[in-house]
Amino acid sequence: MIDFVEICRRVATGRLVSEEKFDRVLFYPKVKELIQRYGIKADLENLVNQDDGIADAVFHAAVDLVSEVGVYCPDSQRIIELSRDEVLEAVREAPGPCWFGEDKDRKLYPVRKPDSPDIPPWCHIGGGVIYENEDIAFKVVEGIARISEADSISMPTFRRLRDMPISTGSPAGLLTCIRSVEVARSALRQSGRSGMPILNGIPGAGSAVETIAASCPGLGLRPSDGWIIGFLSEMKVSFDALNKCAFLLNTGGRIGPEGGSILGGYCGGPEGTAITNCAYFIVGILVMKGRFQISFPTDINLGCSTTRGVLWGVGVTSQAMSRNINYPFHMLGYCMGGPMTKSYFYEDTAYLLVAIPSGASAQSCAPAKAVVDNHMTPLELKYSAEVIRCAHKLSREEANEIVKRLVPKYEDNLSSASSGKSYQECFDVKTGYPKKEYVDFYSEIKKEMANMGVPFDY
Amino acid sequence: METEEILAKIYDAIIELDEAKTLEMVNMVLNEGLDAIEVISQAMSPAMVEVGKGFENGKMFLPELLLSADIYQAAMNILQPKILEAGGTVEALGKVVIGTVKGDIHAIGKNLVSTMLRTAGFEVHDLGIDVPPLTFVAQAEKFQADVIALSALLTTTMESQRVVIEALTVEGLRDRFKVIVGGAPVSRQWAEEIKADGYGKDAVQAVEVTKQLCS
Known part of the structure; x- marks a missing residue:
């Protein structure tokens, strides 16, 4: 496989084009052409695709997209061009399953296949929600660590450092990145899961300097953790992202590229969303040298992942990748509904039942799209973990039947779904345990989902 | 015909x-x-x-x-x-200076709003991404804008929207420009907290609110 230095050379010497030309002249027309070339058509009535031919067509279209368009770097205004042979070599040499964590919390992140009840998915819990202060963030991490189903966590971040509001790129922002790592590891230690891997300990890191600073040995991150590095939509990579890769490749950090195509944006509809989403996996291995990957397609108008078009794309992407490439990955959904809303639980369940029987691992879905301060609690994340832990027992066909009945329960009210209640409203902040009202709500909705056919372990 | x-x-x-x-x-x-x-x-x-x-x-x-x-x-x-x-006039509905705030390099949402404002009849000056607060102020003055539109995709960059409003206040220009905010983490509550004049939940609403602010 071509190495990272060669990627750096191509970023500096590739074809010069404007970003607008890349988006509108090179990228979008090619996606449209590939949909035609492979005859790909979304079925929005059956959101868990059961046609392996479509999944493989999406994969081959993604290979063509990467080799015929490449990856754009807005900083150098050049295209990183990748030949078909290089792309196929990366597919062949995909890195396979990966160990994370230490001691009793050390586990193998598997590569799965569609309809694989014998291979449980990796269960990643948490997300980059902002909390009022680090004390609450600490409580939330403790709560996540108590979720026995969780294999790894994402660290939340916090709004203020002392009394200062923080923003990315500022000194306070950098200090907050450092503190978020320290808080995460400290909370995991206190909860008795000190070896639990943190796959995203620096959620606030926009720039490479923040990642590098917070990765300093002694602050809390270890080589057995993972570092998430994002692409820009669509098929773009910044100097900051590549600078993070350059650092981590030289310090032994495990890179988890993160890409999410936007339905309705430059990749068009569900079919283009699926093709582009698959392409992110290939360039994750080739350009960022990923060891595992996160995928999060969303809808351009709602900013969530639980519309029919996005769900179909999630399923097909998961099948296309797991059938054709030996690369661990998890899907991350963004729900419109927030904590203690029925919408969140319906959306979360639908998303996970599409992704996991299709061959993906999964992250707990983000409540209220992870954009409302304090609006993520360990209880809906525990529910999400319980669905992740059992969904692989369902075949695609069985999951599809449940999803068909589940989506109509929320889709008409999606755009007006409530962002729900905050951590402080759902939990006793002193003890860090959920209030009775929320426990009762959770129990009731879990019973409803079990009655619909979700095969919970308990 | x-x-x-x-x-x-x-x-x-x-x-x-x-x-x-x-x-x-x-x-x-x-x-x-x-x-x-x-x-x-x-x-x-x-x-x-x-x-x-x-x-x-x-x-x-x-x-x-x-x-x-x-x-x-x-x-x-x-x-x-x-x-x-023919002696007629083609007047824009208003002048808008738009950009993604400092620290944020996401462009798609901002481009979408920019395009929809243009086609709705506004004169739009797009400052791009990662725009420093005082640049918004200077460009709004230069183009004699009616509205400053601020986009932020990240929870960690929305604070920069507040700083633009602070910059307008410090420069004694707060009453001269209307400010509209938007982006995935931005809410009506946030807009009220930072004393923005308007909030667009999506591009369509951003155009409607901008029309109201310019009427």
């Missing part, structure tokens, strides 16, 4: 993203001495509204929205001189 038929063909050509046909019909309009303002109000603007609806309900995508905006602008480039020659 009857006037109504020509206007209908222009409307259809824009929706079908057929630039050549749109421009051919617009030139025909002028040759036949039809009122250019009527062409804009009866055919082109309704077509753009329809394209916006198509985008909103998932039938059209961002590249098509951008292409329709290009076609609209190309047609305007033909019509505007004729309107001015």
